[in-house]
Amino acid sequence: MRGISIGSAARPAGAICAGCGWCDWFAPALTDTQATVEMQCAVEHRHAVRRGCPLLRAGEPLQMIYALTRGLLKTSLADLEGRVQVTGFSLPGELVGIEAIAGGSYPCNVTAVEDSVCCGIRYADLDRLSHGNGALQNHLHRAMSREINRDHELMFLLGNMSADERVAQFLLNLSARYAALGRSAACFRLSMSRREIASYLGLKVETISRVMTRLNGRRIIAVRGKDIEVRSFEGLQQIVGDDGKRDVAVRAIVPH
Amino acid sequence: MRGISIGSAARPAGAICAGCGWCDWFAPALTDTQATVEMQCAVEHRHAVRRGCPLLRAGEPLQMIYALTRGLLKTSLADLEGRVQVTGFSLPGELVGIEAIAGGSYPCNVTAVEDSVCCGIRYADLDRLSHGNGALQNHLHRAMSREINRDHELMFLLGNMSADERVAQFLLNLSARYAALGRSAACFRLSMSRREIASYLGLKVETISRVMTRLNGRRIIAVRGKDIEVRSFEGLQQIVGDDGKRDVAVRAIVPH
DNA sequence: CGACGTATTGAGTTCATTCAATGAAAGTGG
DNA sequence: CCACTTTCATTGAATGAACTCAATACGTCG
Numbered sequence: 001m002r003g004i005s006i007g008s009a010a011r012p013a014g015a016i017c018a019g020c021g022w023c024d025w026f027a028p029a030l031t032d033t034q035a036t037v038e039m040q041c042a043v044e045h046r047h048a049v050r051r052g053c054p055l056l057r058a059g060e061p062l063q064m065i066y067a068l069t070r071g072l073l074k075t076s077l078a079d080l081e082g083r084v085q086v087t088g089f090s091l092p093g094e095l096v097g098i099e100a101i102a103g104g105s106y107p108c109n110v111t112a113v114e115d116s117v118c119c120g121i122r123y124a125d126l127d128r129l130s131h132g133n134g135a136l137q138n139h140l141h142r143a144m145s146r147e148i149n150r151d152h153e154l155m156f157l158l159g160n161m162s163a164d165e166r167v168a169q170f171l172l173n174l175s176a177r178y179a180a181l182g183r184s185a186a187c188f189r190l191s192m193s194r195r196e197i198a199s200y201l202g203l204k205v206e207t208i209s210r211v212m213t214r215l216n217g218r219r220i221i222a223v224r225g226k227d228i229e230v231r232s233f234e235g236l237q238q239i240v241g242d243d244g245k246r247d248v249a250v251r252a253i254v255p256h
Numbered sequence: 257m258r259g260i261s262i263g264s265a266a267r268p269a270g271a272i273c274a275g276c277g278w279c280d281w282f283a284p285a286l287t288d289t290q291a292t293v294e295m296q297c298a299v300e301h302r303h304a305v306r307r308g309c310p311l312l313r314a315g316e317p318l319q320m321i322y323a324l325t326r327g328l329l330k331t332s333l334a335d336l337e338g339r340v341q342v343t344g345f346s347l348p349g350e351l352v353g354i355e356a357i358a359g360g361s362y363p364c365n366v367t368a369v370e371d372s373v374c375c376g377i378r379y380a381d382l383d384r385l386s387h388g389n390g391a392l393q394n395h396l397h398r399a400m401s402r403e404i405n406r407d408h409e410l411m412f413l414l415g416n417m418s419a420d421e422r423v424a425q426f427l428l429n430l431s432a433r434y435a436a437l438g439r440s441a442a443c444f445r446l447s448m449s450r451r452e453i454a455s456y457l458g459l460k461v462e463t464i465s466r467v468m469t470r471l472n473g474r475r476i477i478a479v480r481g482k483d484i485e486v487r488s489f490e491g492l493q494q495i496v497g498d499d500g501k502r503d504v505a506v507r508a509i510v511p512h
Numbered sequence: 513c514g515a516c517g518t519a520t521t522g523a524g525t526t527c528a529t530t531c532a533a534t535g536a537a538a539g540t541g542g
Numbered sequence: 543c544c545a546c547t548t549t550c551a552t553t554g555a556a557t558g559a560a561c562t563c564a565a566t567a568c569g570t571c572g
Contacts, residue, residue: 077412081497085412099408102401108408127397131390138383144400145358151407152355152364156333156341158414159458163528194551202415207528209552225537225551241337419560450519463560465520481519481569 017045021067022119024093029139035129039136042125049073049112055096056110062100064120068092071116072191075099075108076199086200088150089113089192091177097123098144113192158202161240166201167211168239171221175230186230273301277323278375280349285395291385295392298381305329305368311352312366318356320376324348327372328447331355331364332455342456344406345369345448347433353379354400369448414458417496422457423467424495427477431486442486 017023022043030036046069049055055066055073073090087108090096100106101123130137157166179185190197194208201208216223220235230236273279278299286292302325305311311322311329329346343364346352356362357379386393413422435441446453450464457464471477476491477484486492 077408079412079416079497083412083416083497085408085415087408087411099401099404102398102405107405127390127394131387131393134383134387137387137393140397141383141400142358144397144404145355147404148355148400148407149358149363151404151411152333152341152343154411155343155407155414156335156339158411159341159455160335160339193549199415204529205551206530206553210528213552241335241339449517460561461519462521462562466560469520 017069017119019069019092020045020119021069021093022121025067025095025143026136026139029135030133031135032133035133035136038129039121042121042129044120047118047120049116049118051112051115054109054111055116055118056100056106056108058106058109061105062097062103062123065095065097065100065123065126066110066118066120067095069117069119071118072113073110073116073118074113074192074196074200075110077108084199085202086196087154089174089200092181095143095147098147113196154200163201163203163207163211164214165240166203167197167208167215168236170197170201171228171230172233172236172240175233185233188228190226190228273325273375275325275348276301276375277325277349278377281323281351281399282392282395285391286389287391288389291389291392294385295377298377298385300376303374303376305372305374307368307371310365310367311372311374312356312362312364314362314365317361318353318359318379321351321353321356321379321382322366322374322376323351325373325375327374328369329366329372329374330369330448330452330456331366333364340455341458342452343410345430345456348437351399351403354403369452410456419457419459419463419467420470421496422459423453423464423471424476424492426453426457427484427486428489428492428496431489441489444484446482446484 020043023040026039027036030039044064047055047066049071058078068090070092073096074086075088075090075096076084076086078084090110096110096118097106099108126140130140157169161169174188174190175185178188192200194205198205198208212221212223215221215235218235220230220232220239222229222231276299278301279296282295283292286295300320303311303322305327314334324346326348329352330342331344331346331352332340332342334340346366352366352374353362355364382396386396413425417425430444430446431441434444448456450461454461454464468477468479471491472479474491476488476495477486
């Protein structure tokens with residue numbers, strides 16, 4: 001029920017799959033052909049996950065770390081009362097499951113928001129291969145650290161921003177990530193439901209709707225259902241606090 | 257102005273400092289005496305940071321990763337308008353600075369909440385030493401992964417919980433961490449200001465005060481300024497949604 | 513002691529929520 | 543393929559939890 005491996009018989013183990021999330025991920029770290037081939041062979045390619053289906057379930061033992069090859073995933077945390085926090089949406093090229101390393105089991109549910117394709121590697125293999133390869137190890141450290149930074153940014157949003165700011169920030173963030181993948185920064189599809197966006201942003205569905213229609217009315221975005229066109233990036237940036245960038249400048253108070 | 261190294265002249269490099277955050281941190285990973293000594297030598301011990309003083313400033317290049325040996329630190333993110341999100345409080349034995357690995361510079365400010373002692377290791381050294389040592393590398397991975405999990409829990413709190421729940425959860429969390437350090441789970445000192453607690457929990461100072469007095473009135477806690485006594489753990493747990501534990505049970509919806 | 517930052521408490525406001533109703537879209541099965 | 547059901551999205555009205563503003567008490571430090 002985890003999804004179906006496509007073409008694993010037809011395709012020899014280690015063959016490069018088109019736009020493979022893992023291959024793209026470790027490519028910048030590995031100049032060595034030998035190491036590249038080893039990694040490619042360790043990856044189980046093209047694991048399909050249908051929309052709405054789980055890739056990882058909270059509580060299950062850590063086996064694989066996945067890289068998203070195609071589609072869209074959400075990572076979420078639930079409590080017994082049914083309250084849910086979506087902690088992130090993953091785009092192609094991003095890793096999922098690394099947060100399981102600490103406890104040995106996945107702490108979050110990871111679910112496909114669109115029909116998706118993931119490539120996985122056994123954590124044991126990743127571990128083993130990175131032991132012998134400093135560049136790879138470093139690359140992994142950086143990925144985990146980046147995840148922490150992303151989480152901190154979401155905390156900031158959840159702790160400090162108004163509904164309008166949250167939605168604007170969300171759209172800018174998605175836009176930038178799509179642009180980095182070579183897609184349009186202005187036009188994209190919010191394939192996740194409003195409820196999922198709401199959960200991610202710490203708001204309710206109705207609030208998302210209201211903000212969206214407000215932004216639409218102000219001609220900052222054009223909404224047609226799940227399709228979004230950003231008509232004014234400045235407009236969005238203005239909403240996120242007149243500049244929106246995190247302050248790297250030092251404002252530390254040094255008493256005594 | 258980063259603090260003062262104490263006794264670095266009197267103490268030979270690598271000597272074990274009492275309750276050293278780093279030594280305690282890597283001890284469980286290293287059975288090998290040789291590796292242990294190497295690590296101990298690489299650590300710059302007993303870096304004192306006075307209350308209110310920064311240990312790390314956002315924007316500065318990554319040099320050291322610190323482990324807290326004594327005291328209390330806060331990690332925070334600020335924007336240009338002066339809004340601040342405290343992303344975490346660090347207790348002895350915990351690492352700070354690992355989130356800097358991704359970008360090569362510290363993304364957060366880390367400040368001493370109490371007079372503190374930190375032990376640091378150059379990231380380059382940590383990196384080098386962990387290359388040759390799988391156990392150490394793994395230990396580091398786990399620490400980073402744990403940080404991601406902590407962040408996810410705070411996101412859940414910020415996105416889903418009422419003011420009362422947030423404060424109750426905060427007290428339970430601190431209590432458990434103090435207990436794990438061998439201190440009292442029931443009586444402890446909230447040495448951070450109400451403002452800092454508020455920032456951490458995504459609330460305002462006044463709200464913290466109100467919730468505290470409310471809990472005090474219900475005999476769930478006893479508050480005298482910064483000193484807290486938990487009088488009813490069940491009371492706190494009940495507030496955090498009748499059980500407070502994250503749901504590991506599967507509630508995934510599998511359509512089709 | 514006096515002064516400044518911190519904490520508490522009260523009164524009034526606001527923004528996001530809840531509740532409710534309708535419309536749109538998507539999946540199901542005859 | 544169409545009717546049926548279900549889920550999702552939008553909109554409106556009323557509520558409420560946390561906020562802002564303001565005033566007072568507490569504590570810490572020079």
